[in-house]
Amino acid sequence: MSNRVYIFDTTLRDGEQSPGVSLNINEKLQIARQLVRLGVDIIEAGFPITSPGDFAAVQAVAREVRGITVAGLARANFKDIDRAYEALKEAEQARIHTFIATSDIHLKYKLRKDREQVLEAAVAAVKHAKKYTSDVEFSAEDASRSDIDYLSRVFAEVIKAGATVINIPDTVGYTTPEEYAQFIRSIMEKTPGIEKAIVSVHCHDDLGLAVANSLAAVGAGARQVEGTINGIGERAGNAALEEVVMGLYTRKDRFGLTTGFNTKEIYRTSRLVSSLTGMPVQPNKAVVGKNAFAHESGIHQDGVLKERTTYEIMNPEMLGISSNNLVLGKHSGRHAFRERLSELGFELSDEELNLAFARFKALADKKKEITDQDLQALVEDEIRQIPETYVLEYFHISSGTSVVPTATVGLRVGGERKEDAACGDGPVDAIYKTIDKITGLSCTLVLYAINAITGGTDALGDVTVKLRCEGREKVYTGRGVSTDVLEASAKAYVNAVNKLMYDIH
Ligand SMILES: CC(=O)SCCNC(=O)CCNC(=O)[C@H](O)C(C)(C)COP(=O)(O)OP(=O)(O)OC[C@H]1O[C@@H](n2cnc3c(N)ncnc32)[C@H](O)[C@@H]1OP(=O)(O)O
Ligand SMILES: CC(C)C(=O)C(=O)O
Numbered sequence: 001m002s003n004r005v006y007i008f009d010t011t012l013r014d015g016e017q018s019p020g021v022s023l024n025i026n027e028k029l030q031i032a033r034q035l036v037r038l039g040v041d042i043i044e045a046g047f048p049i050t051s052p053g054d055f056a057a058v059q060a061v062a063r064e065v066r067g068i069t070v071a072g073l074a075r076a077n078f079k080d081i082d083r084a085y086e087a088l089k090e091a092e093q094a095r096i097h098t099f100i101a102t103s104d105i106h107l108k109y110k111l112r113k114d115r116e117q118v119l120e121a122a123v124a125a126v127k128h129a130k131k132y133t134s135d136v137e138f139s140a141e142d143a144s145r146s147d148i149d150y151l152s153r154v155f156a157e158v159i160k161a162g163a164t165v166i167n168i169p170d171t172v173g174y175t176t177p178e179e180y181a182q183f184i185r186s187i188m189e190k191t192p193g194i195e196k197a198i199v200s201v202h203c204h205d206d207l208g209l210a211v212a213n214s215l216a217a218v219g220a221g222a223r224q225v226e227g228t229i230n231g232i233g234e235r236a237g238n239a240a241l242e243e244v245v246m247g248l249y250t251r252k253d254r255f256g257l258t259t260g261f262n263t264k265e266i267y268r269t270s271r272l273v274s275s276l277t278g279m280p281v282q283p284n285k286a287v288v289g290k291n292a293f294a295h296e297s298g299i300h301q302d303g304v305l306k307e308r309t310t311y312e313i314m315n316p317e318m319l320g321i322s323s324n325n326l327v328l329g330k331h332s333g334r335h336a337f338r339e340r341l342s343e344l345g346f347e348l349s350d351e352e353l354n355l356a357f358a359r360f361k362a363l364a365d366k367k368k369e370i371t372d373q374d375l376q377a378l379v380e381d382e383i384r385q386i387p388e389t390y391v392l393e394y395f396h397i398s399s400g401t402s403v404v405p406t407a408t409v410g411l412r413v414g415g416e417r418k419e420d421a422a423c424g425d426g427p428v429d430a431i432y433k434t435i436d437k438i439t440g441l442s443c444t445l446v447l448y449a450i451n452a453i454t455g456g457t458d459a460l461g462d463v464t465v466k467l468r469c470e471g472r473e474k475v476y477t478g479r480g481v482s483t484d485v486l487e488a489s490a491k492a493y494v495n496a497v498n499k500l501m502y503d504i505h
């Protein structure tokens with residue numbers, strides 16, 4: 001058996017299924033480019049039948065990325081598969097990933113089909129997908145709660161039909177490491193023809209076991225692991241790929257397995273995904289959390305000062321966590337700026353670079369120290385741009401302990417300035433009420449999160465908002481960055497509104 005484990009990244013598909021996350025084409029492309037640098041083997045770019053926007057995003061990723069497989073998800077029906085291939089056809093290596101549930105509970109209540117009907121649908125789907133590409137993955141949704149004899153029959157039949165990867169998901173995060181390892185071993189023993197396919201696993205984190213289960217499965221013989229960056233995904237999320245890979249690497253004495261991961265890109269990828277999805281990384285998160293390499297207590301500090309490995313099992317430098325925290329200032333020029341951004345993983349067009357450079361200079365005038373994190377926030381803010389129906393021109397706030405907070409806001413709309421004023425419960429509320437008056441939208445703030453990027457009173461404030469607006473089902477995420485937290489708040493709100501306008505037009 002090969003000792004190479006393939007890493008299948010589904011940040012752009014299962015990761016995007018995280019409640020409140022919706023990525024536009026530009027954002028998906030940025031993440032896809034970074035995933036290529038990270039060295040994943042397969043990018044699942046989306047579920048093309050979902051919407052025209054998701055179709056276009058999968059198509060854009062398939063057109064652009066090279067040297068990697070691009071997958072698109074499809075239910076076990078011809079319409080989904082045709083649509084998936086249509087989106088994927090320009091990929092250098094296209095994979096159609098078709099799935100259907102195999103557990104009795106899903107068959108009875110969700111699909112309302114019997115076992116024979118599901119088996120037939122699975123085989124027909126694989127055969128149909130095979131007309132388009134040689135690379136077809138079949139997933140048995142809710143496999144870990146399925147009858148093992150039925151499951152291995154389904155796998156044997158889809159392999160005969162041409163499936164090259166068979167995936168055994170723990171869709172609801174129910175299994176435990178020992179049980180799952182045994183389950184994988186049994187499937188491998190019971191399924192005729194299994195040696196012709198790669199065995200894959202896809203674990204969810206409902207009990208916090210997604211990474212442990214993935215590693216146990218690999219120990220039992222699985223050779224593809226599916227997961228997402230930062231572990232984002234449906235409900236409690238998916239297996240965090242950076243944790244799976246660092247587990248394999250750090251404990252190579254135990255696993256003896258390799259991946260194609262370029263670990264130096266891990267931290268950068270984590271930040272990019274967090275920033276573009278609006279999902280913060282918890283400080284104590286393994287591998288990429290802010291505290292993952294921080295030592296607070298005296299005995300630990302003493303140990304680390306004497307010998308780092310007393311309390312660090314991974315070297316932060318290996319993950320691309322740089323100790324370099326002051327790079328550029330207001331006297332820097334475009335060459336150094338481009339060079340530093342490139343080190344941070346951003347490859348910008350000349351136009352994007354000029355815009356980012358202008359913002360960098362403006363920031364350098366306001367802020368003494370410009371750190372890598374500031375630069376990242378600034379560029380990500382630029383990348384996140386979509387056509388701006390509304391542009392924040394100015395705002396004015398009257399607020400204090402003894403006055404009713406009142407905002408006046410000016411937005412530019414197609415060359416015209418629109419202004420209004422409103423009171424609110426606080427200055428941010430007053431700004432948001434005024435923006436609603438100008439746009440005519442009625443929006444509810446589902447989430448407001450503020451983060452200081454680096455320390456100091458002049459730190460950049462990074463605000464993420466999620467809005468639900470009347471008449472729209474989707475939740476829109478917006479982000480704004482500024483040294484002034486009220487400005488960052490206003491920008492975040494306008495950014496979310498612009499995304500909504502972009503969807504409408
Ligand atoms: C475990 C996972 O992560 S699976 C992926 C989940 N991701 C998503 O669902 C995100 C994208 N989904 C969507 O945009 C929509 O659900 C769509 C476009 C796929 C389908 O929308 P709709 O046609 O309105 O159907 P809806 O979502 O309400 O119901 C799903 C239908 O697909 C059927 N279905 C579910 N899974 C499968 C499957 N793997 N193969 C075939 N049919 C399936 C269901 O039984 C149901 O059929 P019914 O309408 O005959 O009852
Ligand atoms: C579509 C499949 C692979 C899935 O996401 C799951 O079962 O969790």
Ligand SMILES: [Mg+2]
Binds near residue numbers: 202234
């Ligand atoms: Mg899943």
